[in-house]
Amino acid sequence: MSEKVRLTCPMGRKRAESWSGSVLVPVGACTAAAGLSGLFDLPVLPEGPLAWSAAALGAAALLAGIVLLVDGIRLRVPVLEVEDGEFRYTRGRYIVRIPSADVGSYYVLPGRTRSLGLCDVAGRPRHFPSVRGRRANRPYLPLTGLTSPAKVDAFMSTAGIPPRDRSLTSGR
Known part of the structure; x- marks a missing residue:
């Protein structure tokens, strides 16, 4: 047989991790930036604890998105x-x-x-x-x-x- 026959296996996990990571990175970055800029400060709450929790949640989502994106890119088919x-x-x-x-x-x-x-x-x-x-x-x-x-x-x-x-x- 002189011609080339090829089968590439589909990788659902690679797609899922890459897409979810690419969605989580901007969402986490925007949430962290909005929390740090004081967008979530309410006049009723002193010191803005909601803003700091939003910034922490955004940073966690950003970090999780980066980890998922890197792991999705590294998977080999x-x-x-x-x-x-x-x-x-x-x-x-x-x-x-x-x-x-x-x-x-x-x-x-x-x-x-x-x-x-x-x-x-x-x-x-x-x-x-x-x-x-x-x-x-x-x-x-x-x-x-x-x-x-x-x-x-x-x-x-x-x-x-x-x-x-x-x-x-x-x-x-």
């Missing part, structure tokens, strides 16, 4: 690619490269965070180093929770990798 006889899984700096001839079949693990398992041509699961840099090996590659198993099936069939046959009769 998994990408599956097959090109020139090589299967590639990329997630940030973590890259797995396997010759397509060494991939016999695949299976998708259900759950909150979907995962892709690959088997060799003999049907044994392949083991990969941990994504987070820990010493443990895992028999799967993590995808995202919004990744549809139907899209993974379509990608793998386009790449020419069959699903794992788990039947007892093996195709009869």
Whole structure:
């Protein structure tokens, strides 16, 4: 196969954190500025304790928005690619490269965070180093929770990798 086949997993958490952070930053900044400028001072209250609480609440919202925005930007989206006889899984700096001839079949693990398992041509699961840099090996590659198993099936069939046959009769 000489053409490139690519599947980018959708990342709902990345979008949610980025959007909520980008909303919280200006809201927090405006609330803190309004509290410090005395906009919330009421003539009934001496010293304006409402203004200071508004400034503190705005500063907390500003800080939370910055944290969410930075964390949303830092999240990496998994990408599956097959090109020139090589299967590639990329997630940030973590890259797995396997010759397509060494991939016999695949299976998708259900759950909150979907995962892709690959088997060799003999049907044994392949083991990969941990994504987070820990010493443990895992028999799967993590995808995202919004990744549809139907899209993974379509990608793998386009790449020419069959699903794992788990039947007892093996195709009869």
